[in-house]
Amino acid sequence: xxxxIQAASPHTMNTYARLPVAMVRGQxxxxxxxxxxxxxxxLAGIAVNTLGHAHPKLVPALQAQIxxxxxxxxxxxxxDAETLAAKLAALAGMTNVFFCCTGLEANEAxxxxxxKYGHDKGIDKPQIVVYDxxxxxxxxxxxxxxxxxxxxxxxxxxxxxxIRVPLNDIDALRQATAGxxxxxxxFFETIQGEGGINPMRIxxxxxxxxxxxxxxxxxxxxxxxxxxxxxxxxxxxxWAGIVPDVMPLAKGLGSGVPIGAxxxxxxxxxxxxxxxHGTTFGGNPLAMRAGVETIRIMEEDGLLDNAARVGAHLxxxxxxxxxxxxxxxxxxxxxxxxxxxxxxxxxxxxxxALKAGLLISVTADNVVRLLPPLVLTQAEADQxxxxxxxxxxxxxxx
Ligand SMILES: *Cc1c(COP(=O)(O)O)cnc(C)c1O
Numbered sequence: 001x002x003x004x005i006q007a008a009s010p011h012t013m014n015t016y017a018r019l020p021v022a023m024v025r026g027q028x029x030x031x032x033x034x035x036x037x038x039x040x041x042x043l044a045g046i047a048v049n050t051l052g053h054a055h056p057k058l059v060p061a062l063q064a065q066i067x068x069x070x071x072x073x074x075x076x077x078x079x080d081a082e083t084l085a086a087k088l089a090a091l092a093g094m095t096n097v098f099f100c101c102t103g104l105e106a107n108e109a110x111x112x113x114x115x116k117y118g119h120d121k122g123i124d125k126p127q128i129v130v131y132d133x134x135x136x137x138x139x140x141x142x143x144x145x146x147x148x149x150x151x152x153x154x155x156x157x158x159x160x161x162x163i164r165v166p167l168n169d170i171d172a173l174r175q176a177t178a179g180x181x182x183x184x185x186x187f188f189e190t191i192q193g194e195g196g197i198n199p200m201r202i203x204x205x206x207x208x209x210x211x212x213x214x215x216x217x218x219x220x221x222x223x224x225x226x227x228x229x230x231x232x233x234x235x236x237x238x239w240a241g242i243v244p245d246v247m248p249l250a251k252g253l254g255s256g257v258p259i260g261a262x263x264x265x266x267x268x269x270x271x272x273x274x275x276x277h278g279t280t281f282g283g284n285p286l287a288m289r290a291g292v293e294t295i296r297i298m299e300e301d302g303l304l305d306n307a308a309r310v311g312a313h314l315x316x317x318x319x320x321x322x323x324x325x326x327x328x329x330x331x332x333x334x335x336x337x338x339x340x341x342x343x344x345x346x347x348x349x350x351x352x353a354l355k356a357g358l359l360i361s362v363t364a365d366n367v368v369r370l371l372p373p374l375v376l377t378q379a380e381a382d383q384x385x386x387x388x389x390x391x392x393x394x395x396x397x398x
Pocket of ligand 1: 223
């Protein structure tokens with residue numbers, strides 16, 4: 001396979017270290033580059049292409065919507081926004097939704113909700129608990145909430161009002177907030193994505209829920225990456241049987257069409273009033289149709305079950321295949337959100353996998369991350385292992 005090395009992009013800003021191929025077409029869990037080489041997609045555009053590429057039920061629905069109405073702005077009602085909000089609320093056991101276009105925008109809205117929630121309670125300087133290794137986006141507020149110095153460096157001064165704690169340590173959370181009347185919310189990912197596929201433990205989630213209830217804090221769970229069926233439940237925190245007060249969503253919600261949402265329960269549903277928040281593109285008819293159809297097709301095609309079943313198969317196949325290799329620190333995750341932590345930095349594996357016909361990512365320096373479309377078949381899962389395992393083994397032997 002011979003992908004052309006492209007010259008550095010002369011006009012797009014130099015924000016990404018791009019791999020030397022251009023993707024031009026996709027079908028199911030396959031994509032093709034401009035030279036006709038094909039790749040097995042174990043990344044789904046970073047957990048975005050829920051239904052894979054060019055899904056035969058999604059394409060005609062979006063085509064029809066584009067031919068009807070793409071955008072009209074929020075001066076008017078958008079019927080599909082009401083439909084999608086009701087659906088998300090029902091799936092989450094929550095009540096109201098604000099729509100936007102991206103993950104950081106959903107998180108930005110959540111942070112504003114937390115601050116206003118605090119102010120409404122008479123807290124002048126509300127504080128929000130955030131976590132080590134978290135990733136919440138790259139706006140000034142969300143990069144301040146993010147727990148990664150690389151994301152923050154060069155953009156100081158960071159926003160104030162955050163308290164940072166380690167994952168899965170309820171005593172640390174208690175100590176960091178003890179006697180502090182200014183805490184308004186606790187904000188985290190159920191399974192940290194960019195941070196290296198780090199899950200919050202079920203008991204911890206339940207303990208945090210309890211602490212939030214006891215103290216009147218909002219429990220805000222960033223499900224931008226781990227949500228929308230990826231773990232085998234609609235939202236990853238549902239494995240712990242809890243319900244958050246605020247839940248930002250994005251990535252997989254529109255199966256490729258840009259969309260974000262903040263789902264709120266009763267404690268947070270009526271904080272925003274007209275004039276408090278808004279966004280021009282948010283809730284537009286095209287994105288809303290994409291959300292409605294994505295969920296409808298996921299239900300029709302049983303993709304939650306598929307994610308759980310094929311994900312479990314992929315995880316156990318990887319564990320089996322890599323067992324006993326001292327360079328493999330851990331294989332972890334849930335459903336089709338899997339991290340393979342290696343004992344050394346392994347960024348080089350993304351390009352090697354590409355050359356071998358497989359799309360993956362490496363995050364947190366030493367974690368190979370798999371986020372395939374939820375339509376992945378067991379045979380495709382086996383192909384991922386067949387391509388990836390030898391690459392990892394060879395890399396660790398160098
Ligand atoms: C990707 C991601 C974001 C940011 O989403 P964008 O759409 O890139 O702004 C926020 N939180 C989590 C958990 C993410 O994975």
